[in-house]
């Protein structure tokens with residue numbers, strides 16, 4: 275099989291894993307919460323799988339960039355910005371800090387959800403800007 279296709283499949287599989295963990299971890303903000311803090315069950319596994327999936331997405335994304343000789347469409351830059359928004363929102367939503375209220379974490383989750391939905395819409399629609 276073509277190596278470009280293999281890397282692309284790994285890239286998209288990691289995106290799917292990241293999306294699954296995004297949804298499952300979001301539940302910890304609604305089910306079994308402890309006062310103003312998220313449900314601590316499975317925290318270590320969520321952190322590990324989230325780190326793994328986002329790392330593989332970035333590494334395979336960079337490999338694909340090299341394979342394409344950085345010849346990208348204009349929407350690719352929007353994709354990177356949305357990805358950075360997604361990452362920074364997730365860092366804030368799940369930061370270990372007793373002073374962050376659940377309502378604030380949930381607001382961050384809304385931002386992250388919009389970024390993730392935007393990312394998926396972008397790669398599906400591949401808008402042409404010229």
Ligand code: HEM
Pocket residue numbers: 282285286289292331332333334335336338339342354357393394397
């Ligand atoms: C959650 C974030 C991301 C999602 C949902 C996503 C999704 C996808 C999908 C579905 C494809 C296949 C598109 C197609 O060929 O039709 C793809 C390809 C690609 N992605 Fe991502 N990606 C994400 C993050 C990244 C990041 C962070 C980078 C760069 C570091 C990146 C770089 C690339 C490149 C270079 C391709 C190759 C496109 C091609 O071969 O034509 N992606 N991505």
